Amino acid sequence: MASRSLDICIIDDEIVVCKRLQQALTNDGHLVETFVDSRSALERIKEKRFDVVVTDIRMDEIDGMEVLAAVTEKGEDTKVIMITGYATIEIAREATIRGAFDFLSKPFKPNDLREMLVAAAKTLEVHDRP
Amino acid sequence: MTGPDTGEPPSSSSLSDILKQGLEREGLGHEREDRARLALLQRPRFTIRARLGLLFLALFLVSAIMASAGWLILAGVEYRLRYVTATDVFANEIQQARRYEKNFFLYRSELSEVLQHLDAADLLLRQAAEDIGPVVGFAEMTTIRAHLSRYRHSIDELIARNRQEDFSGSTDFKTLETSLRDDGSRMVSLALDISKKERAQISSLISVIQKVFILTSVFLLFLLLYVALHLSRHIISRLDRLMAATQRIATGDFSPILPQRKYRDEFSYLTIALNHMMQELEQRQDVLVESHKIRAVGNLTAGIAHELNNPLNNIMLTSEMLKEDYAKLDDEARLDMVNDLIEQAERARSIVKNLLDFVRESEVKREQLHLHNLLEETLRLAGNQIKLNKVKLELEVHPNLPPVYGDRSLLRQLFLNLLLNALDAMPTGGKLTFKASEEKEVGFLAIKVVDTGTGIPAHLLRAIFDPFFTTKPTGKGTGLGLSVSQGIARHHGGNIEVDSTPGQGTTFTVHLPFVTIPAELKVSRNSNGSSVGSI
Known part of the structure; x- marks a missing residue:
C-alpha cells in the first residue's frame, strides 16, 4: 500500500491513538513520531519538516487549528490531516478551507488513514517532480 | 469491576421500569390526596x-x-x-x-x-x-x-x-x-x-x-x-387558610390541605377540589421536570457523543491492529492491546452509565448528599461540553461542608441546568466557577455558579425564573430550565437567587438547607421504618 516512506508526525492526547497509529504506519515503512502533548509537538515541528502531520482537533492548551496554523506558517509543503470527534466536524470543514489536506472522523480504521496518506504522497510527488 | 454487582440496580434502563416508577409515584400522590379527602369528608357535616x-x-x-x-x-x-x-x-x-x-x-x-x-x-x-x-x-x-x-x-x-x-x-x-x-x-x-x-x-x-x-x-x-362576627370569622379564617395554601402552591409545595375544624362545610368541598388540583399540578410538575431532564441531556448530546467517540476510536484502532499484526506480535504486546481494549470499553461504559443514571432516576429518593460528590458528578456529565465551549472550570468547595438531604437526580439536574445556562452565556469561552460554602447562621449551604458571560439586563432579571421565559432564539430554549431549577430548589426547602452585571457575567446562588440530624439515626430509620437509632 505504501507508495513511499513518509515523515509523519502524529499528535493526539489519546495515548492509544498514538500507539496504534505508530504501530500501523511503522509497519508500512513510514517514519513516525507521536506526541500526546501538542506543545512539544509544535516545538518539534519548528525544528523538523514533516511530510504529513496528523493532528487531533480538540486538545487542551494548543488545539489542532493552532497546529495547522503553525504548519502553514512555516510555508513548507506539509500535508495536515485533522482528526475530528463528533462535535468538531464543523471546525474540521473549516480546517480544510484553511489549507488542511483532509480530515478523519472518529472512530476510524487504520486503513482510512492509510488511504489518505497514499493520496497525500501522490500530491507530494506531483509537487516534488518539477 | 467485572464481578456481579448485586447491590446496584441493573445498569440497563428499560422503559417499563421508568413507567412503573412513574406509576408508583403517581399512586403515592393519589394516596396522599385520598387520605386528605377522607379526613375532610369524615367530619360531621355542618354547612x-x-x-x-x-x-x-x-x-x-x-x-x-x-x-x-x-x-x-x-x-x-x-x-x-x-x-x-x-x-x-x-x-x-x-x-x-x-x-x-x-x-x-x-x-x-x-x-x-x-x-x-x-x-x-x-x-x-x-x-x-x-x-x-x-x-x-x-x-x-x-x-x-x-x-x-x-x-x-x-x-x-x-x-x-x-x-x-x-x-x-x-x-x-x-x-x-x-x-x-x-x-x-x-x-x-x-x-x-x-x-x-x-x-x-x-x-x-x-x-x-x-x-x-x-x-x-x-x-x-x-x-x-x-352570629355575624362568628360567621364572618368562620368564613374569613377559611378564606385565609385557602389563600395561604395558594401561596404555598406558588412556592412549589403541593402537600394537601388537611382538616382543622370539627365540622365539614362548603369550604371542605373547595378544599377537596384544591387538593385535587395540587395533586394534578404535582404530577404535571414531575412530568415537566422529567421532560426537561431529557432536554438537558439533549443539550449534552454533542459533548457526550464526542466523548464516547474517543474510546470507540481507540477500540477500533486497537482491534484492527491486533487483527492485522496478530501473528507477528508477542504475547506481551497482545496482552497490552487486549488490556487497552478492556480499558476503553470500560471507559465507554462509564460514560453511558453516568448519562443513564441521570436520565433514569425518576423516583424521588431522599438521601444525604455531599455537595462535593454531587457537583463532581454533574461536572463529569458535562465535562466535555465545557471543554468544547473552551470554558475554564473552577470548583471551590469548602472542606467539611455538612451534607444536604435531597434527591440526587433532581439536584444534579438543577446544577446541570445552571451549568448549561452559563455555557450558553459564554459562546466565546470564559470562566465558570462553582463555589460552595456554608451560611451557618441560617442553616443553609450556598452554591454559587459564577460565569463570565454576557450577563442579564436588570429589567429581565425578575422574569428569568418564570416558566416559558427565554432569551434564546425559538427552538433553542424551552424557557423551562430556570423555572424547573427553582422548583427543584424550593422542593428541597431552598431557593435560587440571581445577580448579574451585563457584560461581566452572572452569578446564580442556590441556597439549600443542610442536615444536622446524625447520619446513622436517619439510615436506620430509613431501612426498617422503626425509630431505633444506632447511637
Whole structure:
C-alpha cells in the first residue's frame, strides 16, 4: 500500500491513538513520531519538516487549528490531516478551507488513514517532480 | 469491576421500569390526596347554609315569642280597660242614684229617678259579668252586687213605707237612711277602688310590654352581632387558610390541605377540589421536570457523543491492529492491546452509565448528599461540553461542608441546568466557577455558579425564573430550565437567587438547607421504618 516512506508526525492526547497509529504506519515503512502533548509537538515541528502531520482537533492548551496554523506558517509543503470527534466536524470543514489536506472522523480504521496518506504522497510527488 | 454487582440496580434502563416508577409515584400522590379527602369528608357535616338557616330560625322564634307575649299582655290590658270603663259607668250611675236619694231625704222628692239609675247600674253589672266574665275582680263584683241588692231593697222599702203617715219620724226610717247611706257609699268607693286598682294594673302591664320590647331588641342585637362576627370569622379564617395554601402552591409545595375544624362545610368541598388540583399540578410538575431532564441531556448530546467517540476510536484502532499484526506480535504486546481494549470499553461504559443514571432516576429518593460528590458528578456529565465551549472550570468547595438531604437526580439536574445556562452565556469561552460554602447562621449551604458571560439586563432579571421565559432564539430554549431549577430548589426547602452585571457575567446562588440530624439515626430509620437509632 505504501507508495513511499513518509515523515509523519502524529499528535493526539489519546495515548492509544498514538500507539496504534505508530504501530500501523511503522509497519508500512513510514517514519513516525507521536506526541500526546501538542506543545512539544509544535516545538518539534519548528525544528523538523514533516511530510504529513496528523493532528487531533480538540486538545487542551494548543488545539489542532493552532497546529495547522503553525504548519502553514512555516510555508513548507506539509500535508495536515485533522482528526475530528463528533462535535468538531464543523471546525474540521473549516480546517480544510484553511489549507488542511483532509480530515478523519472518529472512530476510524487504520486503513482510512492509510488511504489518505497514499493520496497525500501522490500530491507530494506531483509537487516534488518539477 | 467485572464481578456481579448485586447491590446496584441493573445498569440497563428499560422503559417499563421508568413507567412503573412513574406509576408508583403517581399512586403515592393519589394516596396522599385520598387520605386528605377522607379526613375532610369524615367530619360531621355542618354547612354554612345550615348555620344561616339555624340563625334565621332562632331569629324567627325569638320574634314570634316576643309577638305572642305582647299580644297576650295587650289582651289583658283590653279586658282590664273594659272592666275599668264598666266600673266607672257603674260608679257614675250609683252616684246619680245617690244624688236623688239625698234629694229625697232633704226635699222629700220622688224616688223613681233612683230606681231608674239602679236599674241601669244593675244591667251594667250583669252585662259586665257576661262580657268580662270571671277574669278580673270576681270577688269585688259579688260584694258590689250584694250591696246593690241591699240598697235596692232599702229603696223599695222606703218607697212602700213612705206612703204611711209619720214614717219619716220613726226609728225604722232612721235605720233605712243609715243603711242606704252605708251601702251607697260602699258601692261607690268599691267601684272607684276597683277602677283605681285596675288602672294601676294596666299601667304596670304597659310597662311590662315596654320592657319586653326593649329586652328583645337588645337580645336580638347581641344575637345578630354574635352570629355575624362568628360567621364572618368562620368564613374569613377559611378564606385565609385557602389563600395561604395558594401561596404555598406558588412556592412549589403541593402537600394537601388537611382538616382543622370539627365540622365539614362548603369550604371542605373547595378544599377537596384544591387538593385535587395540587395533586394534578404535582404530577404535571414531575412530568415537566422529567421532560426537561431529557432536554438537558439533549443539550449534552454533542459533548457526550464526542466523548464516547474517543474510546470507540481507540477500540477500533486497537482491534484492527491486533487483527492485522496478530501473528507477528508477542504475547506481551497482545496482552497490552487486549488490556487497552478492556480499558476503553470500560471507559465507554462509564460514560453511558453516568448519562443513564441521570436520565433514569425518576423516583424521588431522599438521601444525604455531599455537595462535593454531587457537583463532581454533574461536572463529569458535562465535562466535555465545557471543554468544547473552551470554558475554564473552577470548583471551590469548602472542606467539611455538612451534607444536604435531597434527591440526587433532581439536584444534579438543577446544577446541570445552571451549568448549561452559563455555557450558553459564554459562546466565546470564559470562566465558570462553582463555589460552595456554608451560611451557618441560617442553616443553609450556598452554591454559587459564577460565569463570565454576557450577563442579564436588570429589567429581565425578575422574569428569568418564570416558566416559558427565554432569551434564546425559538427552538433553542424551552424557557423551562430556570423555572424547573427553582422548583427543584424550593422542593428541597431552598431557593435560587440571581445577580448579574451585563457584560461581566452572572452569578446564580442556590441556597439549600443542610442536615444536622446524625447520619446513622436517619439510615436506620430509613431501612426498617422503626425509630431505633444506632447511637
